[in-house]
Amino acid sequence: MAPWLQLLLLLGLLPGAAPAPNEPRAAGAQVWELASPELLEPARFALEMYNRGRAAGTRAALRVVRGRVRRAGQGSLYSLKATLVEPPCNDPTVCQLPVSKKTLLCSFEVLNELGKHMLLRRDCGPVDTKITDDKNETFSSFLPLLNKDPLPQDFSVKMASIFKDFVTTYNRTYDTKEARWRMSVFASNMVRAQKIQALDRGTARYGVTKFSDLTEEEFRTIYLNPLLKEEPGKKMRLAQSIPYLPPPEWDWRSKGAVTKVKDQGMCGSCWAFSVTGNVEGQWFLKRGALLSLSEQELLDCDKVDKACLGGLPSSAYSAIRTLGGLETEDDYSYRGHLQTCSFSAEKAKVYINDSVELSQNEQKLAAWLAKKGPISVAINAFGMQFYRHGISHPLRPLCSPWLIDHAVLLVGYGNRSATPFWAIKNSWGTDWGEEGYYYLHRGSGACGVNIMASSAVVD
Missing domain, CATH: 3.10.450.10 (Nuclear Transport Factor 2; Chain: A,)
Structure with a gap:
């Protein structure tokens, strides 16, 4: 194994670092x-x-x-x-x-x-x-449960203070046993965030977020979308490339084509938010009206995708066409769990005619975005649990393009201090990232951002 791979394995950051069920172990x-x-x-x-x-x-x-x-x-x-x-x-x-x-x-x-x-x-x-279940226990009683990595002597005391601030900031309530457990998870996550920070090649800062008391497995299961890497999805026709030199920067937010940041809640419905964001932009460019569209309609009525357990943009486009359109958020509001489909064709405000797959060339993606509107993409969400701000640029082995697990929306691109970025609208609320947005390095295929780009077509 290459030395740098051994380093990542020891740091516990390499995907698949956990032992396989059938991995040989010492006797007994x-x-x-x-x-x-x-x-x-x-x-x-x-x-x-x-x-x-x-x-x-x-x-x-x-x-x-x-x-x-x-x-x-x-x-x-x-x-x-x-x-x-x-x-x-x-x-x-x-x-x-x-x-x-x-x-x-x-x-x-x-x-x-x-x-x-x-x-x-x-x-x-x-x-x-x-x-014990003593309700009068203080934070000091949680300290022995911290991550066992070699750490500074005063780490436990500082971590208890940081955790207490986290609990206050995000209004967490735990019973005593769960507080012990969440404290240990939080401390391990802070160590992990520091390791991610040390290996990032961009300007991103990682640290405390509203997800810092979740295990990696909990975060992945609740907020991410495993179907993106497990299923191929419906094949779409390839869009024609645009013979156009894109400008050095572009941002559809400043041009009125992007609705406010939404929150998918504790539901793996990112696929629906990515698609509605794209359709909102397409409708705006063709019809001049920006409407906030219903993700809940897709959760309830798209029978191919799996609601909070994940889905694929390609299937969602097909569902919109089959249903006959999308209702607005006001008419069919988001609940964050599967309900009985209550779509009404009479209430549908938006329709699409087709959907297309886009080029994996990032220069061509930028050209398409600047001419045609926001783009639905899927990425590997490595590090996003602890992302605070800046341009993320993880090492490729840590953020493999073949392990994509989160659908988002490209709304623009540009440069910050000579670092090229994609501006990405996420669906975890405005209290995450840069007011709900994520910035990812552009031009290197970072985290598979160019692998699954697509758009609806509105004639």
Whole structure:
């Protein structure tokens, strides 16, 4: 393995850094004592999440003591009690300080919904440590649960203060046990954000955001769209290139073609927001009226896509044509979960005639955007959980164009201090990023921004 790949693996930033289920382990590394075979997969998943990013010699082994399962909505919620053994580690490239073998007692909660696992809770402590429910506990009681990376001595105290500010800023409420867990997640995320910051080649700044108390798995499951990389989607005709030298900068926001930033909430509906944003721009350019269109109509009535579990822009365009148009946000308001379709053809205010796939050449994309309007694109959302402002430019192995998982809207492009960027309208509200916008390096195919570009056609 190349040295730089080993570095990313050790940092825990390389996609797929978690051990595969069938990866060889040392003898006795994994022993299962299960009340039911049904607990095997959730226990394996909990262990993989715990070991995510750890090098081979430092991964923990897990022994389930007891477990139970109960139904939760359309899925199953698994509660596991387990002992977890972390091996001794004396490798200075991994541990930096000698670490002796230790045994922890852990509680895990794993949700399995529609075949996908999500780690909802991880609460680990020394086997001789009693976990209480004392409601008078202070932040200092959470400190031993911080990420075990070698950190400055005063890191725990500073992190407790930062976490307390986060809780106040974003109006979080936790019970005592969840506060412990979220504090440890938050601290791990701050370490991860620092690593992303150190490796970014742009001007972006990463740090505390409204998503900082979510695990990577929770964030991916709730807010991202795995279908973008898992399914090919409906083939669209390729748009003709425009023989046009684009101006050095362009911004459809200043020209009235972009509605305000919206918020998809706890729903993987980015595909619907990307498409409605594109259609809003197309309608404005052809008809001169900017209308805020209904994403909820697509969640409820597009029977090919999967509502909050993800979808594809190509299928959404087809659904709009099949339905006969889109209603406005006012007439068919957003709820952020699947409902019964209540589309009314009489209320449809906008229609489209076709949809096209656009060139992967970024110069041609800029030309198309400047002439034709905002573009629906899909990107790899690496680092976006902690993005605050600036132009993001992750290393290509960290933000692979073949692992796209989030649909957004290109609304402009330009340069800041000689750094070229795409201006991207996101759908996570105005309290994320630069008032809801994301800026990504232009001209390098960063994060696959040029891989899945498309647009509706309004005649």
